[in-house]
Amino acid sequence: MNKDALKGLLESRRARIDPTSVGLERTQRQGRRAAGLGLSQEQVDKIAGYGTRTYSRLVNGKIHDPSYPLLRAYANALRLTEQEWVAMCRYARGDDRDRALNPRSGKKVPGMWADAVEGFRHMAYITDQSYNLLAHNEPFSDLFANRQPPPNMMEWMLLSEAARTTLTDWPTVWAPYVLPQLRGARAILPDDCILAAIEQAVIADPECGPMYEERTTAQVHPDGQERPVLHPLLGPGWANICAAEPLSSPNARLMIVMFYPGVGPSHVRRPHLHA
Numbered sequence: 001m002n003k004d005a006l007k008g009l010l011e012s013r014r015a016r017i018d019p020t021s022v023g024l025e026r027t028q029r030q031g032r033r034a035a036g037l038g039l040s041q042e043q044v045d046k047i048a049g050y051g052t053r054t055y056s057r058l059v060n061g062k063i064h065d066p067s068y069p070l071l072r073a074y075a076n077a078l079r080l081t082e083q084e085w086v087a088m089c090r091y092a093r094g095d096d097r098d099r100a101l102n103p104r105s106g107k108k109v110p111g112m113w114a115d116a117v118e119g120f121r122h123m124a125y126i127t128d129q130s131y132n133l134l135a136h137n138e139p140f141s142d143l144f145a146n147r148q149p150p151p152n153m154m155e156w157m158l159l160s161e162a163a164r165t166t167l168t169d170w171p172t173v174w175a176p177y178v179l180p181q182l183r184g185a186r187a188i189l190p191d192d193c194i195l196a197a198i199e200q201a202v203i204a205d206p207e208c209g210p211m212y213e214e215r216t217t218a219q220v221h222p223d224g225q226e227r228p229v230l231h232p233l234l235g236p237g238w239a240n241i242c243a244a245e246p247l248s249s250p251n252a253r254l255m256i257v258m259f260y261p262g263v264g265p266s267h268v269r270r271p272h273l274h275a
Helices: 003-015 041-048 054-059 068-077 082-093 112-118 153-159 170-188 193-204 208-214
Strands: 123-127 133-136 226-231 235-244 253-261
Touching: 003 054, 003 082, 041 054, 041 068, 054 068, 068 082, 112 123, 112 133, 123 153, 153 170, 153 193, 170 193, 170 208, 170 226, 193 208, 226 253
Parallel strands: none
Antiparallel strands: 123 133, 123 253, 226 235, 235 253
16 A cells, blocks of 8 residues: 555545535534645545545555445545546555446547547547447548448447458457457446447347357457458458557547458567567
8 A cells, every 4th residue: 555645646636625516514623624625534434425534544544455345435525537546546455446436437538539540540440338439540431331430349340241241250250259348348337238238139149149158268358469351442351459448438449450451361470569
């Protein structure tokens, strides 16, 4: 535990929250009152739903290995951002958060990412936590009929007839590795209605359904993989896939797909980058 960093983070956030903004009165008591007009420690305990002095014990490092539910309660009480939530867990526990603080954080990505995606010379796109397409560049549009990408990439990859042609060897190379990604997303986002609907359609599909039930692989992302593709303009080739996550949007994805024409693997695999 990094007690000083944890205390600095939480106390600075506490000082910036006006009690009246959460339906509480400003306290005149001294000592445990935040700087300025911020919440008192007792008020933070009340909002978080824990007993008096729990917050004091937390910020002073007297709760060793605090649980995620306790940290989450105080993170929400103090209105932490996703970045601050990650920092809080690292300072308090020495590891990353178990899941996003706000279940809808992965539904939006800062708008500057659209400009970043347009700057890639390879195919590139961004999806939210439900695999809805948020942004893409022109090379990515070329992969689809009428240059119109689908609204949801997971649904397209698993259920579209066009995908079963574009994604070469779909039954053996694509579907068995995309289906576990859906299962993994459902595990961490059980209340996501879009993913739930896709899962039900997959189970009902005569080709996808049996493969989904097999559970023979446990892939959660395609980063670093190479798969065959039939590009509608460039012909057969291989897609090298790079996957990343915008740090402010947990479970959203940036995908960069480098296409190399040819009937065999694109090139000698590059060695890992390391210092």
